[in-house]
Each structure stands twice: as structure tokens, then as C-alpha cells.
Amino acid sequence: xxxxxxxxxxxxxxxxxxxxxxxxxxxxxxxxxxxxxxxxxxxxxxxxxxxxxxxxxxxxxxxxxxxxxxxxxxxxxxxxxxxxxxxxxxxxxxxxxxxxxxxxxxxxxxxxxxxxxxxxxxxxxxxxxxxxxxxxxxxxxxxxxxxxxxxxxxxxxxxxxxxxxxxxxxxxxxxxxxxxxxxxxxxxxxxxxxxxxxxxxxxxxxxxxxxxxxxxxxxxxxxxxxxxxxxxxxxxxxxxxxxxxxxxxxxxxxxxxxxxxxxxxxxxxxxxxxxxxxxxxxxxxxxxxxxxxxxxxxxxxxxxxxxxxxxxxxxxxxxxxxxxxxxxxxxxxxxxxxxxxxxxxxxxxxxxx
Amino acid sequence: xxxxxxxxxxxxxxxxxxxxxxxxxxxxxxxxxxxxxxxxxxxxxxxxxxxxxxxxxxxxxxxxxxxxxxxxxxxxxxxxxxxxxxxxxxxxxxxxxxxxxxxxxxxxxxxxxxxxxxxxxxxxxxxxxxxxxxxxxxxxxxxxxxxxxxxxxxxxxxxxxxxxxxxxxxxxxxxxxxxxxxxxx
Amino acid sequence: xxxxxxxxxxxxxxxxxxxxxxxxxxxxxxxxxxxxxxxxxxxxxxxxxxxxxxxxxxxxxxxxxxxxxxxxxxxxxxxxxxxxxxxxxxxxxxxxxxxxxxxxxxxxxxxxxxxxxxxxxxxxxxxxxxxxxxxxxxxxxxxxxxxxxxxxxxxxxxxxxxxxxxxxxxxxxxxxxx
Numbered sequence: 001x002x003x004x005x006x007x008x009x010x011x012x013x014x015x016x017x018x019x020x021x022x023x024x025x026x027x028x029x030x031x032x033x034x035x036x037x038x039x040x041x042x043x044x045x046x047x048x049x050x051x052x053x054x055x056x057x058x059x060x061x062x063x064x065x066x067x068x069x070x071x072x073x074x075x076x077x078x079x080x081x082x083x084x085x086x087x088x089x090x091x092x093x094x095x096x097x098x099x100x101x102x103x104x105x106x107x108x109x110x111x112x113x114x115x116x117x118x119x120x121x122x123x124x125x126x127x128x129x130x131x132x133x134x135x136x137x138x139x140x141x142x143x144x145x146x147x148x149x150x151x152x153x154x155x156x157x158x159x160x161x162x163x164x165x166x167x168x169x170x171x172x173x174x175x176x177x178x179x180x181x182x183x184x185x186x187x188x189x190x191x192x193x194x195x196x197x198x199x200x201x202x203x204x205x206x207x208x209x210x211x212x213x214x215x216x217x218x219x220x221x222x223x224x225x226x227x228x229x230x231x232x233x234x235x236x237x238x239x240x241x242x243x244x245x246x247x248x249x250x251x252x253x254x255x256x257x258x259x260x261x262x263x264x265x266x267x268x269x270x271x272x273x274x275x276x277x278x279x280x281x282x283x284x285x286x287x288x289x290x291x292x293x294x295x296x297x298x299x300x301x302x303x304x305x306x307x308x309x310x311x312x313x314x315x316x317x318x319x320x321x322x323x324x325x326x327x328x329x330x331x332x333x334x335x336x337x338x339x340x341x342x343x344x345x346x347x348x349x350x351x352x353x
Numbered sequence: 354x355x356x357x358x359x360x361x362x363x364x365x366x367x368x369x370x371x372x373x374x375x376x377x378x379x380x381x382x383x384x385x386x387x388x389x390x391x392x393x394x395x396x397x398x399x400x401x402x403x404x405x406x407x408x409x410x411x412x413x414x415x416x417x418x419x420x421x422x423x424x425x426x427x428x429x430x431x432x433x434x435x436x437x438x439x440x441x442x443x444x445x446x447x448x449x450x451x452x453x454x455x456x457x458x459x460x461x462x463x464x465x466x467x468x469x470x471x472x473x474x475x476x477x478x479x480x481x482x483x484x485x486x487x488x489x490x491x492x493x494x495x496x497x498x499x500x501x502x503x504x505x506x507x508x509x510x511x512x513x514x515x516x517x518x519x520x521x522x523x524x525x526x527x528x529x530x531x532x533x534x535x536x537x538x
Numbered sequence: 539x540x541x542x543x544x545x546x547x548x549x550x551x552x553x554x555x556x557x558x559x560x561x562x563x564x565x566x567x568x569x570x571x572x573x574x575x576x577x578x579x580x581x582x583x584x585x586x587x588x589x590x591x592x593x594x595x596x597x598x599x600x601x602x603x604x605x606x607x608x609x610x611x612x613x614x615x616x617x618x619x620x621x622x623x624x625x626x627x628x629x630x631x632x633x634x635x636x637x638x639x640x641x642x643x644x645x646x647x648x649x650x651x652x653x654x655x656x657x658x659x660x661x662x663x664x665x666x667x668x669x670x671x672x673x674x675x676x677x678x679x680x681x682x683x684x685x686x687x688x689x690x691x692x693x694x695x696x697x698x699x700x701x702x703x704x705x706x707x708x709x710x711x712x713x714x715x716x
Contacts, residue, residue, distance in 0.1 A: 005562050005571070026434075028385070028418040031577055033433070037421070040434040052422055052434050052444065055360065055390035080358070111356065114578050175600050176558065176573035178565045262598035337603050 003178035008143045008168065009034035009076075011179050012102055013042060015150035016074050020186040021100070022048035023073040025062035027055060029081045030114045031170040032104035036076065056081040060088030060101075067097035068208040070191025072154055076102035078170070079120050080111060082128075089163060090129030094210030096225070098157035098191075100150065101135075102166045104173040107333040115333025116170035118255060121310035124167050125284040132222050134229045136164040136236065137283040139254040143177035149281070151184060158189040160232055167283060169306065171256045171335070229285075237289075238281035244294050247276030249345055252315050253304040254280050256335070261304055263338040268345060275345065283311070291318035300324040300348055304341055307331055324348075360391025363398035366405050377488055379406035385415040388424040388448045395454070399494050402459035406484045407496040409450065412503040413522060420506030424448045427525055432506070447525060451498045455531035461493035463532040467500040469518045473528075492534065500526060539594045541679045542602045544619050545669075546587035547611025547632070552666035556609070557588035559670060559692065563684035564592040572600040585614045592679050607677050609669050611652065616640055620647075628676045630669065630715075646676065650714050656707065664707035671711020682708060 006014070013035050016024070024043060026036035036052065043050040053059035059075050066073040077085060082103045092099060103124065107117040124137045136156050140146035146168060153164040191197070194206050212218035243265055244250055253261045258279040268275045276294065280287050291301075300323055303312035312327040319325050328344040330336045357365040362380035370378045387395050387409050398405065414432055415421040422432040422439055425447050429438035439447075451465040464480045467473035477499055484495035500522050502514035509517060530536075543560065547553040554575055561573040574589045589602040604624040610616035610631040620629050625644040634653030641647050650672055656665035667689075674682065689704050 003565060005558070005565055005573070027390070028415050028421040028434070030418050033418055033421065037433045037436075041436045044437070049443070050434075054392065054424065057390075111358065170577070171574065171600065174575055174577050176561060177597070177600075178571060256600075259597075260599040260601065335601055337601070338599060339603065 003180050005176050006143060006179050007034055007174065007176050008146055009104065009173040010038045011143050011147050012076070012150050012166065012168075012173075013038035014181065015147040016100065016154070017042060017046060017048070018181050018184075019072065019151040019154040021072040021074050021154060022046070023066045023071055024048070024050050025053050025059040025066070025073070025075050026050075027053050027059050027077065027081060029056075029078045031106060031116075031173050032076050032078045032102065034173070035102065035104070056084035057088065060085035060092075063099050063101075064088055064092050064095070064097065067092060067099040068095070068196050070098075070189075070195030070197060072098075072158075074100045074102065076104065078104045078106045078114075079108050079117070080106075082120065082123070086123075086129035089135070090131050090133060091210050092163045093129070093133035093135065093225075094131060095208050096161040096228075097163065097208065098154075098161050099163050100153045100157055100166065101163055102150075102168065105167065105169045107331060113333045114170065116172075116256060116306060116335060117331060117333060118169060118257065118306040119308070119310065119331060120167065121283065121305070121307060124165055125286070125314075133225065134162075134232070134284055136160070136162060136232060136285075137167050138164065138238075139167045139281060139283050140172065141255050141258045141279065143172065143175065144179050145281075146172060147179050147181060155187050156236065158187065158191075160228060161194075162228065162232070167255065169256050170333075233285040236282060237285050237287045239287040239290055240279045240281065241290065242277040242279070243274070244276035244278065244298075246274060246297055247294070248274050248299050249302055249348060250276040250278055250294055250298045250300075251302045251304055251341070251345075252278045252280070252311065254283060254311065257304050257306055260336055260338055261341060264341045264345070267338055267342050271342075271346075273345065273349065280311075286314045286318070288314070288318040291315075295319060295322045298323065300326060302326045302328060302345065302348055304336060305329040306335065360386050360389070361394055362386070363391065363394040363403070363405070363407065367398055367401070367403050370403060370405055374404075377406075377485065379408060379485070379488075381408045382410070383416070384409070384411040384413065384425040384450075385418075385421075385423045388450050392448075395450070396457070399454045399457050399460045399496070402461065402493040404488055404491055404493050405495075406481075406488050407494070408481065408484075409496055409498045410501050411450075411498055411522075411526065412501045413447075414503050414506045416503050416506055420503075425450075425526070427521055430521075449526060451496070451526075451531045454496060459494055460496065460532055461487050461534045462495040462530075463498075464496075464530045465498040465500065465526060465528050467518065467523065467528060469500065469502060469515045473500075476528075498526075500528075539592075541590075541592040541607065541677060542605045543590045543592070543607045543609070543673070543677075543679070544587055544602055544605040545590065545609045545611075546585060546615030546619060549584060549586045551611045552663065553586055553609075553611055554588050555692070556666040556670050557590045559685055559688050560590050560592070560673070560679065562688035562692065563680045566684045566687055567680050569593065569680075570595060570597050572597040574600040585612065585618065587615065587619070607673060609673055610636070611665070611669065612636065613638075628673075630672055630676060632665070632669065634665075648672075648676070648715060655710055655714075659703065659707055659710060661703055664703060667704050667707035668711040668714075671708040672714045673711070674708075675712045675715040682712060
């Protein structure tokens with residue numbers, strides 16, 4: 001199939017449609033508007049439904065309703081709007097419903113700005129809403145990867161009956177790159193045993209719910225969720241490594257930042273410094289174990305983020321005190337430059353010798 | 354000045370007014386803000402008859418985010434999220450906020466005006482003045498809904514947009530005083 | 539081969555489209571490309587820009603700190619980006635709107651009256667296509683034919699009567715730089 005030049009936000013929409021998503025509920029917020037706009041145009045063409053909700057709170061509850069019927073459904077927003085969705089996300093996770101939520105992250109806190117950021121890492125991977133729950137969090141770094149991961153997100157959501165978040169940023173949403181939509185089979189999953197699809201031949205109604213007033217029942221429910229999260233952790237961790245064998249310093253970066261780091265590696269090589277990169281693709285579950293492969297051979301780790309230092313905490317857990325872990329970040333919509341990162345690497349190296 | 358989250362200004366204003374009742378508090382809200390995400394806040398501020406002033410600018414579209422359908426977008430009006438025109442059967446009907454809020458017992462004064470011509474501008478000035486005077490006189494919740502243009506997102510010249518407002522918006526959103534406790538006395 | 543191009547100007551001058559055409563045309567030639575726009579309030583009247591990378595290899599960072607070519611359609615754009623153009627690079631600026639001259643050692647800098655040339659061709663709005671043509675002749679990023687193919691794909695059918703004008707504008711631009 002021919003490559004198409006597409007904006008990240010629009011490519012997400014097309015990928016979702018190709019994955020069998022026929023329902024989209026959204027609300028305007030920059031820098032993700034092209035996605036609902038694309039869906040408002042495309043979904044009616046294929047017999048799907050687009051609704052612009054009255055708020056992000058309403059949109060995520062529309063997702064809750066549609067996901068409760070076992071349908072493939074998606075919503076998208078950007079940071080402040082994702083904060084508003086947290087109540088619904090917790091209910092969706094608690095009720096074990098499959099859906100895909102896209103966050104095209106902008107700088108915060110509060111109303112913040114509209115430029116790219118990665119400061120919603122904690123919110124996405126450590127909860128965000130209340131209760132013991134996890135989202136599967138996928139972090140693409142190119143428009144093509146975004147397309148592939150969006151399609152995969154729907155399969156993962158269905159397989160585990162769990163919400164999946166695509167964590168992009170304003171840069172990925174706004175930029176254009178060539179993409180190819182690979183023909184893939186839509187994995188139809190039969191949800192009729194739990195979804196609210198009408199009584200049919202069943203004797204008992206299916207109930208979608210996250211309320212357990214009996215503490216023992218709720219604890220049992222939490223154990224069940226935890227077993228599912230353990231299974232996801234065992235099966236679904238994704239990451240890439242570049243140049244990590246015998247690297248003096250290993251950088252850890254995801255999404256847009258990982259691309260920038262890829263430009264730093266050859267720049268450092270010219271200065272005689274061997275750098276590696278670990279790029280987590282699943283931010284939850286985080287690829288803790290891969291660090292074991294390199295912790296003995298490298299001198300230090302450097303987490304590079306568009307935040308004040310969030311993923312670095314997971315890097316520290318992974319490295320577990322065996323080597324120094326450093327952090328370099330820009331925030332508020334400022335983007336780390338290859339030069340800035342290299343300067344930081346040299347500083348870290350100087351500190352080591 | 355305090356900045357409020359999208360839609361939450363009447364709640365923030367309530368907090369300020371309750372903390373310092375003698376301060377003059379007003380909110381300045383657009384249609385996407387007041388009539389969509391902020392409907393709960395505006396309805397309940399009106400129901401409590403909070404002694405505040407609300408300036409509500411209605412231009413039938415989301416401006417800041419680039420021209421999406423607003424709750425006040427007219428039937429068949431094209432926007433970036435209603436590319437074939439607003440289809441009321443799936444996208445719902447426009448909300449007439451002044452009329453809706455006037456059905457609540459609380460508010461002191463609710464009027465809809467326009468700023469697309471000189472007459473409208475001078476009427477709007479008077480309405481705003483009254484809405485603030487009511488607050489000074491502790492009469493309660495006052496709201497002025499002001500019809501306004503958005504040439505950029507309507508895809509029109511400023512002059513075209515003035516006539517579009519007159520020919521289309523004013524028919525759907527009639528001007529007038531919807532509530533005035535003075536006159537009810 | 540890696541071209542890093544910044545195209546900048548007022549909102550409404552067609553700088554985003556110029557960048558998209560460059561990316562699209564290069565993609566048609568099987569190169570790796572990325573197009574990154576500035577976004578936000580500057581779209582309404584301020585200075586807008588886009589960054590286009592065309593490369594044999596996969597494009598890593600889409601962000602450009604030292605461009606190999608700059609097309610500046612107005613003075614604020616020239617002021618903002620010209621000094622960051624790297625040695626051996628090219629600066630093309632719109633002398634219809636920029637009175638001052640820009641020259642620096644180690645780069646090629648040419649002022650060209652894109653707006654005036656577009657008006658001569660009969661439509662002020664093709665100034666961006668004239669500029670794109672001049673960029674192609676100054677840098678050899680991609681072929682004229684690929685640009686014409688991509689204009690065909692990007693331009694809605696109902697505007698296809700404008701194709702000959704766009705082709706003329708492109709050729710005009712190509713003839714400006716040797």
C-alpha cells in the first residue's frame with residue numbers, strides 16, 4: 001500500500017477506523033483538535049458515529065457506556081481535558097471495560113500552555129484517577145508507530161478488557177510523516193458474556209459496575225484486577241534499545257524525546273562518546289528488566305524527558321542503586337535540543353571521572 | 354483577576370463573592386464555555402441568585418480552539434466538527450441560554466443584546482451597566498448575553514459576518530429582556 | 539543527504555502548504571520526510587513556520603536547530619531564523635516585503651521579490667509556489683515533476699483549473715536561482 005503523508009492526529013483517527021472503531025466521543029482542546037475533526041468527517045462516511053460532547057466528563061462517560069456494550073470506542077483530549085476524564089477512566093478500569101483514550105500532551109499544570117510536553121507520565125502510569133488500577137500506556141515516537149500502536153491498542157483493550165492510553169504529545173499530533181496502513185485482521189472478540197447487549201438467551205442480566213459495598217468482595221475484585229495486571233506485565237512489555245552494548249552512558253527517553261536522543265548518539269560518537277538509548281514503548285508496564293542487561297557494562301543512566309522529572313523515578317527503580325541515574329528535562333513546551341542533551345551527557349561523564 | 358478553568362467561572366466567582374461579599378465580581382464567558390462544559394455551574398449560580406454579573410459572549414462557534422461546533426451553533430451551520438453542517442438529529446439543537454436561565458426563580462436580570470451595529474452596541478452598554486448596578490444594589494444574579502461575530506472561524510469578511518449575524522443568529526436568538534425583577538414588581 | 543528546511547512567514551502566506559508540498563514531493567521520490575508546524579495563536583496574523591526534513595535515512599528529531607535552508611517570506615522570519623542557518627546553507631528571502639539586505643559569510647543568501655513575481659503572473663497567492671521553485675533550484679531537494687504531482691494531489695479537483703498557473707509559478711521560481 002502506498003505511503004500517505006498524514007498529520008499525527010489525523011493518522012490516529014484513520015488507524016482507529018481501520019481497527020474497527022466506529023464510535024468517537026470528544027470535546028475541543030488544542031493540540032488534538034484535528035483528531036475529532038477528522039472523525040466528524042470520516043465516521044459518518046463509514047456508518048460510524050461521532051458525538052461532540054458537552055464536556056470531557058460527558059465524553060468519557062459516553063465512552064463508558066459504549067464500551068459497556070463491548071463496542072470499539074475511542075476518545076481523545078489533551079492534558080487538562082484528560083484530567084477531567086479521570087473519574088470516568090477509574091470507573092472504566094474498575095468495571096473492566098475495553099476502550100482507547102488518546103492524550104496529546106501539552107504543558108501544565110493548570111491551564112498550562114499548548115506546546116508539547118511529557119508531564120502527564122505520572123498521571124498516565126501511576127493512576128490519575130482513584131483506586132488501584134492500571135492503564136496500558138503506549139508511547140509512540142513516530143506517526144507510523146502511532147498508527148501501528150493505535151491499531152494494537154484496540155486489540156489489547158479487548159484482550160484484557162482494560163482501557164489503553166495512547167500517550168503522544170503536541171509535536172507528534174501536529175507533525176506530518178509518511179504512513180502506511182498495514183492490512184490487518186480485526187480481531188473480533190465476543191463480549192456477549194458480560195456486555196450490556198440485551199438479554200438474548202441468558203437468564204441473568206449482564207451488569208457493568210464498579211461498586212462493591214462488601215469490603216471482602218472489593219478486595220477480591222482488586223486481587224482479580226491485580227492478576228490481570230500481572231499477566232499484562234508478563235506478556236505485553238515493549239521497548240527498543242539502540243547502541244546499548246558497551247555504551248558509556250545509556251539514555252532513557254520515550255516518544256518525541258526518544259527521536260531527539262537518536263540524533264544525539266552520532267553527535268556524541270564524533271566526540272568519542274559511546275551512547276546508548278533505551279526507548280520504552282509501554283510506559284505501563286514499564287520495561288524494568290531490560291536495565292539488568294546493561295547495568296554492569298554502563299557507567300550511568302540519563303533519563304531525558306519533557307517534564308521536570310517523572311519517568312526518572314521508574315528508571316531509578318529499574319537500576320535499583322547499582323549505577324548513578326541522572327535526569328535532564330525541559331518543560332512548559334520547551335523541547336530539549338540535541339546540543340542541550342549532549343552538553344548534559346558531557347557533564348555527567350565529567351562528574352564520573 | 355482570577356483565571357478559571359474552562360466553564361467553571363461561575364463557581365470560582367461564587368467562591369470569591371462568598372469570601373469577600375463587598376467585592377464586585379463578574380465572569381466573562383464564551384458560548385462553548387458557558388453553554389457547554391459550564392452549564393451546571395451557570396445554572397446553579399443563577400439558581401442560588403449569586404450576586405454577580407455574567408457577561409456571556411455568544412458567537413455560535415469555538416474560537417480559541419479553531420472553529421469547532423458550539424452548543425449555540427445554528428442548525429446546518431458548518432464548523433470543523435460539523436463539516437456537513439450541524440445536523441440536529443445527531444448533534445442536537447442550539448441552546449438558548451438567556452431563555453433557559455430566565456425560567457429559574459433566582460436571577461434578577463437577564464437580557465440578550467447584540468454588538469453588530471451601533472444601536473446594538475449602545476443597548477449592550479446600558480445592559481452591562483444595569484447588570485453591574487444590580488450587583489452594587491445587591492439585587493442578585495445578572496447576565497447579559499451578547500451576540501457577536503467570529504469572521505475568522507465563520508470564514509467570512511468582517512462585513513459579511515455582521516449581516517450573517519443579523520440574518521441568522523438574531524432569528525434564532527431573539528434580542529430582549531428575558532427577566533427583570535424590577536419590572537415584575 | 540539530509541536537507542533541513544525552515545519555511546516561515548505571516549499566517550496566510552501559504553508557508554505551511556509550501557512545506558507540505560516539499561515533504562509530499564520528496565516522499566513521492568521515496569525519501570524519508572517530516573513536516574513540523576508551529577501551532578497556536580501565531581496562526582492568526584503572527585509569524586508561522588514549518589520545519590521540513592528530507593533525508594536518505596530515517597528522520598530522527600523533526601526539530602531543526604541549524605537549518606540547511608531557510609525561506610523567509612517576511613522580515614520577522616528572516617530576523618528569527620537567518621543567523622541559525624548552518625555553513626554552506628541557503629537563505630532565500632522575500633524582497634517584496636523585506637527592504638534590508640541579508641548577507642553572511644559561508645552561506646548563500648538571495649533576496650527575491652516573490653510577491654511581485656506572483657502578481658506579474660496574475661495571482662498574488664502563488665508567491666509561495668514561486669518561492670518553492672527558487673528553493674528547489676537552490677537546493678535540488680526534489681524534482682519539479684514531483685512537486686507538480688503533489689500539487690495535483692493536494693489541490694481539490696474543483697481548483698484544478700489553477701494547475702497551469704501553479705506550474706508557471708514553479709517554473710518562474712526555478713529560473714531565479716542558478
